[in-house]
Amino acid sequence: MPNGSTTIRRAFDGLERGRPTTPPNVLFILADDLGWADLGCYGSTTIRTPNLDRLATEGIRFTHGYAGSSWCSPTRISLYTGRFPGRLQAGLEEPLTRRTAENGIPADHPTLPSILAGAGYRTAMFGKWHCGWLPWYSPLRIGFQTFFGNLDGAMDYFEHVDTLGQPDLYEGETPVEQAGYYTDLISDRAAEYVAADHGGPFYVQLNYTAPHWPWEGPGDPETGRKIRSRYEQDWTHSPLLHLDGGSLAKYRELVEAMDAGIGRVLDALAGAGRSDDTIVVFTSDNGGERWSRNWPFVGEKGDLTEGGIRVPLILRWPAVVAANQVSDRPVITMDLTATLIELGGAEPHEDWPLDGVSLASWLTEGAEFPEHDLFWRTSNQGALRRGRFKYLFDRRERAVLGNWPREPGDYHLLYDVTVDGRERADLSGQHPDVLAELRTAWERLNAEQLPFPPEHPGLPRRSSTTGPAVSEPD
Amino acid sequence: MPNGSTTIRRAFDGLERGRPTTPPNVLFILADDLGWADLGCYGSTTIRTPNLDRLATEGIRFTHGYAGSSWCSPTRISLYTGRFPGRLQAGLEEPLTRRTAENGIPADHPTLPSILAGAGYRTAMFGKWHCGWLPWYSPLRIGFQTFFGNLDGAMDYFEHVDTLGQPDLYEGETPVEQAGYYTDLISDRAAEYVAADHGGPFYVQLNYTAPHWPWEGPGDPETGRKIRSRYEQDWTHSPLLHLDGGSLAKYRELVEAMDAGIGRVLDALAGAGRSDDTIVVFTSDNGGERWSRNWPFVGEKGDLTEGGIRVPLILRWPAVVAANQVSDRPVITMDLTATLIELGGAEPHEDWPLDGVSLASWLTEGAEFPEHDLFWRTSNQGALRRGRFKYLFDRRERAVLGNWPREPGDYHLLYDVTVDGRERADLSGQHPDVLAELRTAWERLNAEQLPFPPEHPGLPRRSSTTGPAVSEPD
Numbered sequence: 001m002p003n004g005s006t007t008i009r010r011a012f013d014g015l016e017r018g019r020p021t022t023p024p025n026v027l028f029i030l031a032d033d034l035g036w037a038d039l040g041c042y043g044s045t046t047i048r049t050p051n052l053d054r055l056a057t058e059g060i061r062f063t064h065g066y067a068g069s070s071w072c073s074p075t076r077i078s079l080y081t082g083r084f085p086g087r088l089q090a091g092l093e094e095p096l097t098r099r100t101a102e103n104g105i106p107a108d109h110p111t112l113p114s115i116l117a118g119a120g121y122r123t124a125m126f127g128k129w130h131c132g133w134l135p136w137y138s139p140l141r142i143g144f145q146t147f148f149g150n151l152d153g154a155m156d157y158f159e160h161v162d163t164l165g166q167p168d169l170y171e172g173e174t175p176v177e178q179a180g181y182y183t184d185l186i187s188d189r190a191a192e193y194v195a196a197d198h199g200g201p202f203y204v205q206l207n208y209t210a211p212h213w214p215w216e217g218p219g220d221p222e223t224g225r226k227i228r229s230r231y232e233q234d235w236t237h238s239p240l241l242h243l244d245g246g247s248l249a250k251y252r253e254l255v256e257a258m259d260a261g262i263g264r265v266l267d268a269l270a271g272a273g274r275s276d277d278t279i280v281v282f283t284s285d286n287g288g289e290r291w292s293r294n295w296p297f298v299g300e301k302g303d304l305t306e307g308g309i310r311v312p313l314i315l316r317w318p319a320v321v322a323a324n325q326v327s328d329r330p331v332i333t334m335d336l337t338a339t340l341i342e343l344g345g346a347e348p349h350e351d352w353p354l355d356g357v358s359l360a361s362w363l364t365e366g367a368e369f370p371e372h373d374l375f376w377r378t379s380n381q382g383a384l385r386r387g388r389f390k391y392l393f394d395r396r397e398r399a400v401l402g403n404w405p406r407e408p409g410d411y412h413l414l415y416d417v418t419v420d421g422r423e424r425a426d427l428s429g430q431h432p433d434v435l436a437e438l439r440t441a442w443e444r445l446n447a448e449q450l451p452f453p454p455e456h457p458g459l460p461r462r463s464s465t466t467g468p469a470v471s472e473p474d
Numbered sequence: 475m476p477n478g479s480t481t482i483r484r485a486f487d488g489l490e491r492g493r494p495t496t497p498p499n500v501l502f503i504l505a506d507d508l509g510w511a512d513l514g515c516y517g518s519t520t521i522r523t524p525n526l527d528r529l530a531t532e533g534i535r536f537t538h539g540y541a542g543s544s545w546c547s548p549t550r551i552s553l554y555t556g557r558f559p560g561r562l563q564a565g566l567e568e569p570l571t572r573r574t575a576e577n578g579i580p581a582d583h584p585t586l587p588s589i590l591a592g593a594g595y596r597t598a599m600f601g602k603w604h605c606g607w608l609p610w611y612s613p614l615r616i617g618f619q620t621f622f623g624n625l626d627g628a629m630d631y632f633e634h635v636d637t638l639g640q641p642d643l644y645e646g647e648t649p650v651e652q653a654g655y656y657t658d659l660i661s662d663r664a665a666e667y668v669a670a671d672h673g674g675p676f677y678v679q680l681n682y683t684a685p686h687w688p689w690e691g692p693g694d695p696e697t698g699r700k701i702r703s704r705y706e707q708d709w710t711h712s713p714l715l716h717l718d719g720g721s722l723a724k725y726r727e728l729v730e731a732m733d734a735g736i737g738r739v740l741d742a743l744a745g746a747g748r749s750d751d752t753i754v755v756f757t758s759d760n761g762g763e764r765w766s767r768n769w770p771f772v773g774e775k776g777d778l779t780e781g782g783i784r785v786p787l788i789l790r791w792p793a794v795v796a797a798n799q800v801s802d803r804p805v806i807t808m809d810l811t812a813t814l815i816e817l818g819g820a821e822p823h824e825d826w827p828l829d830g831v832s833l834a835s836w837l838t839e840g841a842e843f844p845e846h847d848l849f850w851r852t853s854n855q856g857a858l859r860r861g862r863f864k865y866l867f868d869r870r871e872r873a874v875l876g877n878w879p880r881e882p883g884d885y886h887l888l889y890d891v892t893v894d895g896r897e898r899a900d901l902s903g904q905h906p907d908v909l910a911e912l913r914t915a916w917e918r919l920n921a922e923q924l925p926f927p928p929e930h931p932g933l934p935r936r937s938s939t940t941g942p943a944v945s946e947p948d
Contacts, residue, residue, distance in 0.1 A: 045519070246899050248770055290898045295769055296722055420721050424764045429718055 019364035020319055023119070023345045025278035026203040027194060027269065028336075029262060030079070032072060032128060032212035034312065035288015037295050038255055042312050044293060047252045051263035052282060056314045059280070060325040064417075065313025066374060066385075067286045068333035070302050071095045072153060072212075073130045075285040075333055080111040080131065080142060082337035082354040086377055086449030094302065094378060095153055096130060097163075104132015107141040110349035112337050113203060114143030119346035122198040125149060126186040127207030138173050144205070147172055148189050150182075154240050155209055157182045157216040158224030163238045165231035181218045183210045183254075187261030191268035194278075201344070206265065210258040212289070214239075215246030217253030251291035276318045279343065281336055284311040296422045304381040304392060306421050320364055328418070330385055332374045335359055375445045379452045384442040388418040389431075391438035412439060493838035494793055497593070497819045499752035500677040501668060501743065502810075503736060504553070506546060506602060506686035508786065509762015511769050512729055516786050518767060521726045525737035526756060530788045533754070534799040538891075539787025540848055540859075541760045542807035544776050545569045546627060546686075547604045549759040549807055554585040554605065554616060556811035556828040560851055560923030568776070568852060569627055570604060571637075578606015581615040584823035586811050587677060588617030593820035596672040599623060600660040601681030612647050618679070621646055622663050624656075628714050629683055631656045631690040632698030637712045639705035655692045657684045657728075661735030665742035668752075675818070680739065684732040686763070688713075689720030691727030725765035750792045753817065755810055758785040770896045778855040778866060780895050794838055802892070804859055806848045809833055849919045853926045858916040862892040863905075865912035886913060 037043040041053040041061060068078030073096035074085030085091025090103045105111065113123040124146035125139045130153045132138075139147040148171050152162035155169075158181060162168035169176055178185060190206045216223045223245065230239035237243060262282070269275050287308040288294045289301045299305035313331060315321065334356030341348055342360040355375075361367035374385040382393035392413040414428040414435045428435045511517040515527040515535060542552030547570035548559030559565025564577045579585065587597040598620035599613045604627045606612075613621040622645050626636035629643075632655060636642035643650055652659060664680045690697045697719065704713035711717060736756070743749050761782040762768045763775045773779035787805060789795065808830030815822055816834040829849075835841035848859040856867035866887040888902040888909045902909045 244899050244901055244903055247894050248896060249893075291896065293769060295767060419723075422722060422765065425718055425720050427718055 023201045024343060025201050025274055026340055027278055027280045028205050029282045030207045031284040032209050033289040033301055034211055034284035035292025035294045036297055036310050037293040038288060039312050047255050049259040051259045055316050058323045059316030059321050060327050062313040062331055063328045064330040065311055066309050066332040067311045070286050070304055070308035070378060072285045076131050077105060078334045079337055080105060081109060082334045082356045084355045092450060092452055099133040101136045104137030105142050110352050111142040115341050115346045116203045116344045117143045119344050120200050122202045124193050125205040126190045128209050134173060140172055154212050155182060156214055156224045156227055158221040159228040161228055163240050183208060183257045183261050187264050191265045195268040195272045208258050211251055211254035214242040215250045217250055218257050246291055248291055279317045282314040298423055304376050304378060304383040305423050329369050330374055373441055377446060382442055384438050386438055388416050389434055389438060390415045390417045391442055497675045498817060499675050499748055500814055501752055501754045502679050503756045504681045505758040506683050507763040507775055508685055508758035509766025509768045510771055510784050511767040512762060513786050521729050523733040525733045529790050532797045533788060533790030533795050534801050536787035536805055537802045538804040539785055540783050540806040541785045544760050544778055544782035544852060546759040550605050551579060552808045553811055554579060555583060556808045556830045558829045558923060566924060566926055573607040575610045578611030579616050584826050585616040589815050589820045590677045590818045591617045593818050594674050596676045598667050599679040600664045602683050608647060614646055628686050630688055630698045630701055632695040633702040635702055637714050657682060657731045657735050661738050665739045669742040669746045682732050685725055685728035688716035689724045691724055692731050720765055722765055754790045756788040772897055778850050778852060778857040779897050803843050804848055847915055851920060856916055858912050860912055862890050863908055863912060864889045864891045865916055
């Protein structure tokens with residue numbers, strides 16, 4: 001059973017296989033709001049995910065994989081830019097909701113797709129974008145040559161409307177209509193793409209909206225119609241939020257449909273004879289949301305406790321990485337960016353240095369794992385992981401010290417997440433030196449980020465009680 | 475796998491067996507802060523509880539068992555008095571910490587032990603009391619004839635000091651010293667008691683402090699010494715709270731030691747030939763605390779979401795109740811009081827009518843299950859369950875609608891906990907009539923309770939932000 005203390009194993013047998021001479025294909029699959037224990041191979045006893053479980057056994061399953069943020073759009077920004085989301089204005093949103101020229105990934109910013117395209121890759125995105133809106137932003141403007149998907153943070157699976165109730169399905173930058181369950185639509189497009197001949201390596205970004213709300217399984221078009229009709233009524237929240245719907249049984253359907261879609265894409269890859277030389281990555285954009293099982297972690301999407309950022313992370317690359325590997329090395333979203341750029345034979349832009357660390361030599365040559373600090377920040381929390389320790393700065397009123405209500409204040413906490421992924425035993429009193437070191441490291445990185453505006457413009461916040469926005473922990 | 479939608483099964487075969495003519499013995503075992511999924515028979519995949527699992531297979535396992543409160547001392551008050559804890563000043567504390575003449579179960583209050591003692595039972599309590607302090611209160615003053623245990627809400631397992639660092643082990647009302655792990659000490663005393671001849675039926679109340687903090691397994695006397703020595707230092711919280719200790723592995727030891735102790739008591743019962751005519755009840759005083767697994771529920775100890783009040787509940791009575799039964803009938807602590815009084819051949823006092831409903835006829839005669847409303851109240855939440863629906867009144871700032879921060883306010887929520895024990899799909903908009911009915915019923919019962927004082931004197935509270943104490947939901 002996976003937990004925070006999985007035995008360290010060498011993730012591969014690099015000396016025997018070595019780095020290949022031609023750049024590999026890349027199939028990067030991103031789930032939306034999928035929680036830590038929502039897959040069979042991560043401990044779910046109720047949700048069946050045979051395709052992802054098999055993918056894990058054919059490669060490396062990371063037990064300390066992390067999202068770049070506890071919110072969805074900042075993690076996506078960290079994936080494409082390879083940098084901390086707080087370096088971009090758009091990365092401060094929790095998540096991105098303002099449709100303005102200030103909120104997106106600028107077209108002149110080097111990105112994973114633009115850099116790989118520059119190195120000769122064919123690039124395609126299928127599914128959710130959520131990194132800025134037209135007419136200012138789209139996947140095609142940061143290096144994806146093909147795009148079929150949605151721009152907003154959520155979409156009705158059948159009606160294909162966004163959180164404002166507007167149609168949100170695009171082919172490139174052109175609105176299109178196509179009937180069907182969204183999970184299936186993008187799976188089929190991705191399957192078609194990976195099976196085709198592109199005259200060189202491809203990089204496919206397959207971004208499911210599953211299992212994000214609304215809570216609709218493949219057989220629920222009626223739920224979609226009901227939700228869409230609610231936009232015409234007086235409804236307190238966006239109907240897509242679907243606060244009166246869903247269940248654990250429905251959530252299971254959403255995850256299982258995604259797993260089935262992934263199975264079809266992997267089958268297409270195998271049918272085209274490309275499984276061996278394709279790096280397949282599967283991960284989630286943040287910790288699980290309300291129906292997710294994040295056990296044994298505390299918190300969920302939006303929290304910097306492990307429940308908000310620890311995610312399933314699977315990497316398969318049969319040509320290089322031996323099967324049946326489990327690694328507890330801490331890896332974060334932007335590390336994958338750095339790794340894929342290096343393995344693609346490309347270089348990051350020197351004016352936009354990556355915050356992620358490439359794992360390429362570790363993966364392909366048996367080099368030591370590149371230990372490095374992992375850093376996160378939201379408007380009311382901060383975290384830094386170094387080795388087994390995690391520093392957590394917390395000014396939320398929600399207690400993390402057990403069930404006890406706590407006084408408002410700034411809390412500086414320290415956990416050994418290799419034995420206490422549940423973050424219940426605060427070791428700051430036992431290791432004040434470690435706390436101080438990690439806090440200093442956090443503050444140094446925090447100082448490099450854009451400050452949160454005084455009135456944070458994201459989701460409704462309890463700003464009257466949480467005090468000024470975070471810039472320094474004191 | 476247990477969840478909120480277990481199939482309804484008739485819990486027994488009453489017509490074949492019928493009510494016995496002599497009063498049964500009663501062994502009531504109460505765990506402390508044990509969560510919903512912390513036993514093997516309730517879904518734990520890591521904690522081994524063979525004795526409790528076997529107890530469940532030999533009787534009824536309730537899947538909708540509830541604690542009388544989400545805090546420990548109020549639930550204990552509801553157990554002994556058979557009434558809502560809010561009918562007593564001491565029941566307003568969350569939990570009881572003030573050692574005054576005003577905070578306890580008064581000696582003139584009829585109780586389960588005093589009523590059973592009046593009907594000829596020998597009564598004994600082993601373990602945790604937490605219903606008031608000497609010189610005003612003790613188990614001996616409400617009808618227990620024998621007492622060996624501790625008075626406070628928590629005790630060091632080895633040092634036997636309470637939350638103030640004071641020795642807290644008593645024989646009757648006399649302080650005593652006895653070396654040993656507390657779980658073992660009270661198990662052995664209970665085993666001895668149930669094996670002895672008392673010349674009539676007995677009622678044993680066996681109240682573990684396990685798996686309540688501090689986090690000490692049977693092999694951790696050194697942790698106890700360290701905790702005790704901290705009382706002499708400058709330490710922000712009571713060292714017993716043990717905020718820098720514990721782990722899931724340690725928590726497992728605490729639960730497994732309790733299970734082993736229960737095994738010895740049940741063996742002693744069997745050895746004395748009394749298994750058949752003894753009602754054994756096992757339950758917990760509230761939902762799980764920080765290391766507990768409450769899946770699939772939301773919240774923990776202190777919350778009126780299911781994670782704070784849904785608890786394991788097992789009843790074995792071989793003479794009457796067939797083995798291998800599972801029931802999803804909603805049962806709450808004070809129902810057990812009413813049931814045991816009736817099965818003991820006694821009557822509740824007419825001036826203190828019970829709030830619990832006796833299940834005796836359902837258990838012994840095949841009568842219809844006595845459907846009734848379940849009611850809870852804390853200083854910032856209220857709840858009422860009727861049939862499949864649960865009304866939840868919530869003025870906490872902690873979000874229950876997913877991960878979204880929410881504006882301060884009074885929330886009136888409605889869940890179908892038979893299909894959504896996770897309480898994520900708020901049905902108040904779909905069933906406004908049901909919401910109104912349940913809310914009215916809650917308000918009627920709330921009006922019968924003592925009001926919370928304006929400055930609630932319990933644990934540290936965020937009173938500056940939570941507004942005035944609850945008296946009415948509006």
